Amino acid sequence: MARIVGGLTTSHVPAIGRAIAKGLEQEPYWKPFFDGFLPVRAWLDDVKPDVAVVFYNDHGLNFFLDKMPTFAVGAAPEYRNADEGWGIPTLPPFKGVPELSWHIIEHLVDREFDITTCQEMLVDHAFTLPLKLFWPHGECPVLTVPVCINTVQFPLPSARRCLALGRAVGEAIQSWDSDKKVVVIGTGGLSHQLDGERAGFINKPFDLKFMDSLIDEPEWATKYSIHELVEKTGTQGVELLMWLATRGAVPGRVRKVHTNYHIPISNTAAGMMAMEAV
Amino acid sequence: MAARQPASIPGTTLFDGEQARKGYALNKMCFSFNSAEARAEFRRDEEAYLRKYGLSEPQAKAIRERNVLGLLAAGGNVYYLAKFAGILGLDVQDLGAAQTGMTKEAFKARLLAQNAQPDQLQEEHWAWQESSVG
Numbered sequence: 001m002a003r004i005v006g007g008l009t010t011s012h013v014p015a016i017g018r019a020i021a022k023g024l025e026q027e028p029y030w031k032p033f034f035d036g037f038l039p040v041r042a043w044l045d046d047v048k049p050d051v052a053v054v055f056y057n058d059h060g061l062n063f064f065l066d067k068m069p070t071f072a073v074g075a076a077p078e079y080r081n082a083d084e085g086w087g088i089p090t091l092p093p094f095k096g097v098p099e100l101s102w103h104i105i106e107h108l109v110d111r112e113f114d115i116t117t118c119q120e121m122l123v124d125h126a127f128t129l130p131l132k133l134f135w136p137h138g139e140c141p142v143l144t145v146p147v148c149i150n151t152v153q154f155p156l157p158s159a160r161r162c163l164a165l166g167r168a169v170g171e172a173i174q175s176w177d178s179d180k181k182v183v184v185i186g187t188g189g190l191s192h193q194l195d196g197e198r199a200g201f202i203n204k205p206f207d208l209k210f211m212d213s214l215i216d217e218p219e220w221a222t223k224y225s226i227h228e229l230v231e232k233t234g235t236q237g238v239e240l241l242m243w244l245a246t247r248g249a250v251p252g253r254v255r256k257v258h259t260n261y262h263i264p265i266s267n268t269a270a271g272m273m274a275m276e277a278v
Numbered sequence: 279m280a281a282r283q284p285a286s287i288p289g290t291t292l293f294d295g296e297q298a299r300k301g302y303a304l305n306k307m308c309f310s311f312n313s314a315e316a317r318a319e320f321r322r323d324e325e326a327y328l329r330k331y332g333l334s335e336p337q338a339k340a341i342r343e344r345n346v347l348g349l350l351a352a353g354g355n356v357y358y359l360a361k362f363a364g365i366l367g368l369d370v371q372d373l374g375a376a377q378t379g380m381t382k383e384a385f386k387a388r389l390l391a392q393n394a395q396p397d398q399l400q401e402e403h404w405a406w407q408e409s410s411v412g
Contacts, residue, residue, distance in 0.1 A: 015369070059357045064309045065298055085311040086364030152357055154294040195356035198289030199374040200388055204395035227284040235290060264389040267370050
């Protein structure tokens with residue numbers, strides 16, 4: 001059976017794409033953010049996962065308000081990036097692994113998650129940039145399964161539901177008849193708000209507590225409603241749902257490989273965590 | 279059981295069904311800006327492009343005036359509006375400054391100043407303890 005090696009979580013701000021394209025990783029503004037990935041890349045070099053299942057939220061590249069699935073699972077042989085309208089470079093396509101996608105889909109529906117399946121799916125910066133951050137050189141070496149969670153249009157799925165979704169995805173991966181090593185990735189957050197007079201909102205103590213909680217107490221954030229999470233983390237900080245799903249997918253206890261937290265990247269408190277399944 | 283209406287969050291409009299209905303034409307236009315051809319068409323004749331997508335008068339006015347808060351009030355969603363901002367060469371810090379009435383430099387300084395927040399979270403007394411009686 002396939003084995004889950006761990007979970008990785010990171011912010012996915014579009015400006016990261018511009019910084020990579022311009023080679024600004026060691027500029028003073030960017031260095032504290034990019035250097036946080038070095039220990040994680042060393043861990044990945046050691047563990048060498050074959051597949052990444054990626055929880056992310058689309059920002060209006062693949063999905064529009066005409067059809068807005070709460071949970072969508074990619075089931076394509078490849079996933080293309082495309083123009084998002086603000087001028088960050090488009091990355092080459094990412095390879096899919098349809099056998100695992102369909103195994104996850106079967107298992108999720110069996111566990112009463114009524115998902116949307118996508119045999120074509122454009123992936124935006126929230127999917128592409130984290131993969132580029134974890135594997136910066138050349139073609140992305142892992143096969144991928146994107147799982148998109150709606151954070152555009154309310155009502156959003158609850159924190160409890162996203163943790164449960166993650167757990168069900170984890171069960172599916174572990175019951176996949178394959179010798180592949182799988183890493184689970186969640187992208188988004190941490191606290192930030194782009195819209196309204198409250199733009200620029202950041203909540204450092206909440207972010208740090210949330211990061212801590214993912215190691216030993218992943219249920220901690222599920223006591224909050226979506227409304228409370230927006231209040232505490234901002235309208236886009238609620239993307240921490242991807243982190244919860246990721247932690248849910250990694251079974252049992254985890255060991256902290258590395259964490260990083262830096263204020264600000266663009267308007268965002270940028271967080272990163274690498275957790276190894278033990 | 280009737281759902282309790284949570285208190286609104288200051289300076290924040292949740293993009294719910296009401297906003298999604300109100301803002302549909304505006305957001306659909308902004309979604310089109312994923313395409314370079316659409317962006318060029320908008321630049322060539324802005325008014326014609328607004329008509330093509332059937333924007334309401336408040337939406338068209340807010341586009342003409344580059345009024346971010348006006349666009350939000352007219353049902354705009356920030357993820358789609360960011361694509362309009364891209365046409366104007368504005369980033370999310372420009373948007374943040376515009377919405378808070380600050381200069382971009384002041385807005386950036388305020389972000390940086392958030393590092394001074396405490397590390398430890400002071401947890402509140404949980405609301406469920408009050409509501410569990412009812």
